[in-house]
Amino acid sequence: MNYESGVIAEKGEPITVGIEDEPLEFEDSQRSSKRRLMIIGGLVVLALAIAAYFVMRGGGTTTPAGDENAQAPTVTVVTPGQTTVDGEITATGTFSARREMPVGVVGEGGRVVSVPVDAGDWVRQGQILASIDRSVQSQQAQSAAASVQVAQADANLAQANLDRALQLVERGFVSTADVDRLTATRDAAVARVRVSQAQLRELRARNARLNIVAPASGLVLERNVETGQTVGAGSPPLFRIARGGEMELQARLSEDALSSIKVGTTASIRPIGTDSTFTGSVWQVSPTISQQDRQGVARIALPYAPGLRPGGFATATIASGTVVAPILPESAVLSDDEGPFVLIVNGEDKAERRAVTTGTVTSKGIVITEGLTGSERVVLRAGGFLTEGETVNTQLAKLD
Structure with a gap:
């Protein structure tokens, strides 16, 4: 037994720790020091977090009401006013012969022995189209x-x-x-x-x-007979001729548009699939309106041209006088499922949706026929990124 480690005290006397108990006391001291350092470090981190929060909140102060506009987005607006423009109506339709002449058998009929003409040929009045035995x-x-x-x-x-x-x-x-x-x-x-x-x-x-002849000069549109064929008085037309080669576009228009068109009004015709345009004039306005689609027909006369073929589809731009209306750049006019609209900035500097009716497209922009008086502040660009009721700052731009 090692007696150097300490002396056992008698009852009532203090116990003296020997040399072997000193390392235990040192380890407890190190644990206490680490614990204190961890607590102090946690308090420092918490203090830094609280300080950062107050910095982000502006030191804990509330933004004044007057600073809301300073944070609002700035948009460019225009005041279009009223402009006098030439009114135009756009419509679509199909080509046909202005005066189509069906030519058939007028005699007893019989076996066809010759057909000297074909579709696309020009014929004169009285010229033989086909001969019967x-x-x-x-x-x-x-x-x-x-x-x-x-x-x-x-x-x-x-x-x-x-x-x-x-x-x-x-x-x-x-x-x-x-x-x-x-x-x-x-x-x-x-x-x-x-x-x-x-x-x-x-x-x-x-x-x-027995000679089938042309009743008038014109362009042969169809040939429906061949040599050796037997024809009679009940046979369908053997030829179809456009008198004088004249064509027309039967443009379908709504009741309102039809009422603004008169006989003699000029029109520009562009066949679908081409860049060519042809000039014609309205020679007849339909006296009736279809009960199915509430539309009528404006018949636009056109002189003969190789690019005009009966049955073809075309777009017509018809002059309809002058109108006084606002004109907006294309960037200001938006569209969705509800139709075209613009965003205006009202008196409270808030974005407001306004439904509009668009007219013709001119070199200056799109004519707005309904929805604007011209005195509004209309958002020129980036209207699609604004929400209705959003507060904005405005920057006025001038239209050229």
């Missing part, structure tokens, strides 16, 4: 011509007999009754000549109708 009719015409000759011979004989009787009646060789009989015979013979001649002319006219 007339071999039987030609024989009938020859027979009728022979009948005319027979009747004429009978009439000549009757006239000669009458002339001789008139010479003999003065001498008393022929009675007046014989003269009357011969005169009647002569008149009947002359009448038979006329009948035969009429029958011949009828046959010749029927034969002439």
Whole structure:
């Protein structure tokens, strides 16, 4: 046993710790020091966090009401005013011949022996479009011509007999009754000549109708017959001709638009799929409105041009006088499911949605036909990034 570690005290005396207990006391001291350092470090971190919070909150002060505008976004606005512009109405429609002439069989019909024209050809009035076999009719015409000759011979004989009787009646060789009989015979013979001649002319006219001819000069749009085909009076039209080659665009318009158009109004036509434009004029405004779609038709006459084909689709821009309305740049006009609209800044400097009706697009911008008076402050750009009711600062811009 090691007696150097300490002496056991008697009852009532203090205990003296030996050399072996000193390391335990040193370890407890180190633990206490670490604990104090951790507590102090935590307090420092908490203090820094509280300080940072108050810095971010501006030292714990409340932003004055007057500083709200300082934090609001700045937008550029315009006051469009009123501008006088030429009114225009845009419509769509299809091309057709202004005066289309269907040409069919007008005679007895028969087998087609020749078709000298084709679709796309120009024809003159009276030109033969197709010929029908007339071999039987030609024989009938020859027979009728022979009948005319027979009747004429009978009439000549009757006239000669009458002339001789008139010479003999003065001498008393022929009675007046014989003269009357011969005169009647002569008149009947002359009448038979006329009948035969009429029958011949009828046959010749029927034969002439076997030639299908153009009723007027124009452009052949359709050819629906071929050589060898049998046609008759009940056959559908064999040809369709645009008289003079003139075309028209049948533009469909609403009731309001139709009421603002007059006969003689000019229009610019652009066929779909091309950059070419053609100038025409309204020659007829529909007197009725369709009950299905509440629209009418404005017929725009156009001279012949190779780019105008019946059945084609086109856009028409029709002049409709002058209008006084605001004009806005395209960047100011927005659109969504509810239709076109703009954002204006009201008297409280808050963004406000305003539904508008757009008109024609000019070199200066879009005409606003309804929704604005022109005195409003309209957001020029970035309207799509604003919400209705948002407070904004404004910067006024001038329109060119």
